[in-house]
Amino acid sequence: MDEMIEFLHKGPLAPLKKWGTKFSIWPTHLVTACCGVELAHAFASGYDGERLGVLNFGMARQTNCIVVEGAITRKMARALKITYEQMPDPKFVIVMGACGIKGGIFWNGYNMVKPFEVVPVKYFAPGCPPTPESLLRCFRSLQKEIDTGEAKNSIVYPEVKKVEEGKKRAKRVPPSPKYVANNPSVIVDMPREEKWAEGKEVVAKLSEILGELCEKIKITGKNRVAIRIKKDNFVEAAKKMLEAGFDHVKSVNVVDVPHENKFIVEYVTSSYLNPEYRSILVTLISEIERSDPVFPSLIEVWPSADYLERELHELFGVWFEGNPWMGRKFLLAPDTPETPLRKDFKLQEEVYAGGE
Template sequence: MSKSIDIVRSGILAPIKKWGTKWSLWPVHLVTACCGAELAHAFASGYDGERIGALNYGIARQTNVIIVEGAITRKMAKVLRITWEQMPDPKFVIVMGACGLKGGLFWNGYHLVRPSEVVPVEYFIPGCPPTPEGLLRGIRSLQDKIWEGKEKNSIEFKKVELERRKIERKIPSPPKIVAKNPFIKIDVPKDVDWTFGNKLVGELKENLGNLAERITITGKNRICIKVNPENLQKVAAKLKDKFDHVKSVNVIDVTYDNSFIVEYVVSSYSDKELMPVLVTIATKVSKSNPKLPSLHKYWISADYLEREMQDLFGVIFEGNPWGNRRFLIDPSTPEYPLRKDFKLEEEVYVRGDQE
């Protein structure tokens, strides 16, 4: 058996095998970001990548090239690895774009990994985005490599020895002089002519009474209700019939106040007049003990939105069925990456000859 394999690999049949592999590159494309559009361009009628023997394929088990198109997050890294492991040998990986090389515009992101740390990469196609010509050149180079059985080929990047050093984790110290909190006054914008809004605010004031600190029209079809955290659930209970879903849950990190503003944006799918209206229920919670009651029992769509905010900011929504578990981001990701004081461990790159 092994003798037969040797004949195919390096014996009399090797040229046929090489020829077959060279002209049968079937890339499975991992579109994670905008580079995918360039790949589409490379294989559309203009460039017609298929004419050089590469046909994009959708099933990992029958392909032999992965083209990574864009940023790879910690979560996606597992998918990349599993896809690669499912592919039969011989298999190759091409990475497109600055994001895949070193993170690109997300280079200091909390969630990024480099594909080359997950799978062996044959070629990087630089650029943001790389051009279709660049991708096709990468594929041609891979074909050359397969044919010649060599490690090097026509694309040769200048090799610079880089040493990776770690320095202490540093979080910028808070400024010594803090500007006074700006006075923020929310008025009805002059150019908003919204009769229905005025009527709605009147109804809300009557319905909520003292539960709302303030109800303001902030723009056409936009109303903001400011509430204390202890009244949040009571307000939700009163609004849930009129507004049937939560569109988004947002957290604003107010550093000078050591607090978070938590907003629920609610609207209606069932009342035609209310459909364009977005009502923001805003409350403030201390950053040292950021806990709020969950509103998922009033609005089911608040459930996963709260989980995201819990993952990213560390605001605990007590009563959310997910509990304290992480939902959105991989468990290996550092905690609360969207807080303003979050900072990744810094990396310093120096050229060996410049020390």
């Protein structure tokens, strides 16, 4: 018997402890994804989970149950462990949703951790999304276990009988085969131009600002412009963009293209202060060799690029020359594999189980 349940069944006050715990399960919810909506549904007026003696509570030190809603990453596992350890005994954990049980759509991600490897889990509510009924089933099952000391599933599926030898099996549609396609080339420029009346005028201004530094410029959407710039000219081009009024970087991105042995580096810039450019996003694009991923940092031009460069250094291994944070851990948990978003990082493969 689980030690928490065993505690409730021992001593002269056992009936009182069981009764009090059964009808005062106060789950704190560890929300990392969309399952929080289903939990809210289960305790809203339609289902009214509180009538069962279950009341959502916000503080770990005054609660006796955790409901894990969503995927648990390596960094979030520490928060889950700390929350569990702060709770008074007896305490229980319920996991809801496919993400919490096995990672969901992120099942083969480098950063996924299964909650039952971190804390002892009592019950699972499967599904994507799980229904409010399935979550309330978990609470009812927990209450029955507190009462009887015996853990039981709320649903038992019948066993599948094996086909006897000599009998024909019913025909089934075969599972879809797994195809591995050749890697397509990565095309940065979009082939069509969106309807944007001022677009050509903006492109003409940007071409004039950058001059020979601009290798290629193209409208990629309404209020969107992409500019190709060689790596050696990137810092100078950024300075010219800053002088023109593009005063910050909104995002920095790296695209890994292993079959072409290159990284595509993108800086998306815009303006807060210049009304003319406030609604426009200009993406500066360059390429570097994958075998020598060094790129000049732009923090001296745009300080807002600092956080993003640190992040991409950890995820892809690109060294942003001039950023003092290079070579140090910043975003990821200490035990995370090196450069996990590079496509040569080995992910868990899909397993296809065919019928007999």
